[in-house]
Amino acid sequence: MATHRLPAAIRAPFEARTWREFGYLLLGLPLACLYFALSVAMVAAGAGLLITFLGIPVLAAGLAMCRGFGAVERARARVLLRLDVGAPEPVRGRPDGGPMAWMGAMLKSGASWRHVLYAILHFPWAVFAFSVAVAFMGWGWSLFTYPLWQWVFPLYGGQDGLQLYGDRTHAFYLDSPFEIAVTSAVGLLFVLVGPWLIRGLAAVDRLMVSGLLGPSRLATRVTELESDRGVVVDTAAADLRRIERDLHDGAQARLVALAMDLGLAKEKLAEDPRAAARMVEEAHDEVKIALRELRDLARGIHPAVLTDRGLDAALSAVASRCTVPVSVQVDLATRPAPAIEGIAYFTVSELLQNVSKHARARRAWVEVWRTGDRLMLQVRDDGRGGADAAAGSGLAGLMERLDAVDGVLAVDSPAGGPTTVTAELPWRA
Known part of the structure; x- marks a missing residue:
């Protein structure tokens, strides 16, 4: 809990987010090399074989392979970047079309070609991000901790006293206390700047993953509309149930009781006109209450x-x-x-x-x-x-x-x- 009281600039080098994103950039280079080599090979082979029948299945297989790469990248971003990107729209051919329908749908799928574009564009970016991240983190921590490991340079006794092993005219040595302190200070600067640089590099990866490997804007909008339609339907059904309940428990029950009271008043009209009049007066009051409830219900539907x-x-x-x-x-x-x-x-x-x-x-x-x-x-x-x-x-x-x-x-x-x-x-x- 005490670390949260420190400034963000000091906390950043030790936060889990920094090392997760650094691991993402490290792992990105070998995966990007694999994606680039296989995708370019498959797409180029498929395009070159289009003059024959073999080009279509090879190209479709290459696109399917790139979609598999995209699934790996989305999982990697979910774990290391905490970026949850939904899967793109699936490839659906006609149910009765067989393999040819699936291959045609794969070739016409915009999401599949976006995965190919990601495999191609991510390679140069991964090389750059890997190089910058490793350089900053490596130099930063090695220079910052230089006072702890500078003793590995051996000393020997000479005529002028103890000296560093080697020829000072052909090597660069940092052995005085001032030089060691300056080296560590420069390393501290790298250590403090490195996490923010890594976060900036990881932000570009987030944009690439979400922009090229996720669902298209149209598919996302369709999903949102489907969800909204479900909410509207549920809301309308709940309103109808509320109106039905209000009618059944309120105005309908009161009108049923009113009909029974009027029936009794009709029977007593000849025998006891005074009692019948009282019952009719009570029924009149019930009618007023029922009308008020119906007005309130109508106001609740649309005033x-x-x-x-x-x-x-x-x-x-x-x-x-x-x-x-x-x-x-x-x-x-x-x-x-x-x-x-x-x-x-x-x-x-x-x-x-x-x-x-x-x-x-x-x-x-x-x-x-x-x-x-x-x-x-x-x-x-x-x-x-x-x-x-x-x-x-x-x-x-x-x-x-x-x-x-x-x-x-x-x-x-x-x-x-x-x-x-x-x-x-x-x-x-």
Whole structure:
């Protein structure tokens, strides 16, 4: 624990990250030589044999081999660089096409050719990175520790006293205390600079691995959209279940009881008109309660005030139901798309519910404005703070909903408050 109190420049030479990245650069040279030699040989042989039938399978095999090299490099980056890069999109031929379909898909795969490009480009870079890293680390530590091993140079007795073994006119010796101290100081400089140089070299390797050996941007975007679609479907299903539960446990149950009461009142109408009148009056009160529940449920699905008058009026209505005074400021020249407007409304509504239930605040503020092609929402309160989306609260679900439409939710809530939640949504007219 004491090492964390030292400055980063002093800690760096002894940190595990430095030696992991140094090991990555050392191992990179022999692997790069292997990748370069085999990939160039296979691709060149395949290209040269394209005039015959053998060129296609040789070239496809070379591409498959390079993809295997990429798997090794991703694993090596994951262990030594702590860089987790996903596998590129797999090669899929037609199920009924056989080997020829697979070879055609391999030749048309952009990811396969990126692996070949990595094998070719990584070789000169690995030579450079290896040379620089070994030179800095080797010279740095050897010069820094020179006072510990300079005794290996033997001395002999001569007419002028003890001298270093050898001819001083043809060799360079550092034997005086001043020279030894200067040598160690220069070595210390190398030792302190070396880790940062290694991190810079490793950063280039990170870029090469993530840019050439990972999935393409299109494939990554497709994966994100598939995940977002799953979130949207799950959210919609949860909302439908909530609406069904509210209808079944609330308005539906009340209407069933109302129908039974009216039936009893009908039977007593001839026998006891006064009791029947009381029952009808009670049924009338039940109708009012049922209508209020249905209005609240409809407001939870999509409030009419939002459709008719926009965010300003709808958010003011939400703020009026909050348990603390809320100041609402909406600065929008035009209205966004209904879908974005609805998400903005429900985002602010849920955040104000959190203020009412958990914040213990005295006041809250809601601001809505547009910046470029983004709709910005901000809800602030002067409560106790401590809101954490990572704790599995409603904020986490809200983050997932916003992410499904390329939105962002940022929470700033230190212990003791205040809390500021900023949401960003794409502006769609």
